[in-house]
Amino acid sequence: EWIGADKEPVWLSISLHPNFDSQGRVTRYDGVMTDVTDDRLTKANLRKLSRAVEQSPVAVVITDINGDIEYVNSKFSVVSGYGPEEVLGRKPSILKSGYTSGAEYANLWRTISSGGEWQGEFHNQKKNGELFWEAASISPIRDARGQITHYLAVKEDVTKAKEADEALRQTGAHLETILNNIVEGIVSADENGVITGFNAAAETMFGYRAEDAIGQTITILAGEGPQGELHARIFDSF
Secondary structure (H helix, E strand, O other): OEEOOOOOEEOEEEEEEEEEOOOOOEEEEEEEEEEOHHHHHHHHHHHHHHHHHHOOOOEEEEEEOOOOEEEEOHHHHHHHOOOHHHHOOOOHHHHOOOOOOHHHHHHHHHHHHOOOOEEEEEEEEOOOOOEEEEEEEEEEEEOOOOOEEEEEEEEEEOHHHHHHHHHHHHHHHHHHHHHOOOOOOOEEEOOOOEEEEEOHHHHHHHOOOHHHHOOOEHHHHOOOOOOHHHHHHHHHOO
């Protein structure tokens, strides 16, 4: 480390060679000094980036241009069950479960090989055979000349989120079936009086279709409408 003229530290790589006279005595030293400050900073940044990727909460996979895996981080191993030594040199298709169509894979490769970024979901299979969902973003890595040399995949296990969404969807469908099969008209509204729910019985009672009523204020049910007199009697009873 050397302090430069501007008082900033500079890192130098130094090579010294002694010169000898006829009696074998050192007469001088010849040296070459190379400024390696940028190289050291680059390496330091790479170490930080490498550590960040390795400790990332999402799986990271880097392949060569042929799709052969060159790097996976620890999260990939946690999620998939495969250690780095089991996947290096192999293709990501090791995780294929058969649920993602060939057409989708073809679209993926067409997108990234042309320089674009592909985003989507995979229904993949772990080493132990367990199925899981991954949300993935795959993009090309280019060299200084702009040539694609590698592909980077960042993938997140979204299995629990998908299961929660499906459970919510089923619950919602179940509730909707119940609401639409009871004889009482049920109308729900938010704190501003905007209609958010309108079951089949309410459609019959008020003469509005659900898609026409939802989003309107609840006062439309008491005013002029397809069954205005009925509306007035109903709201007068409250």
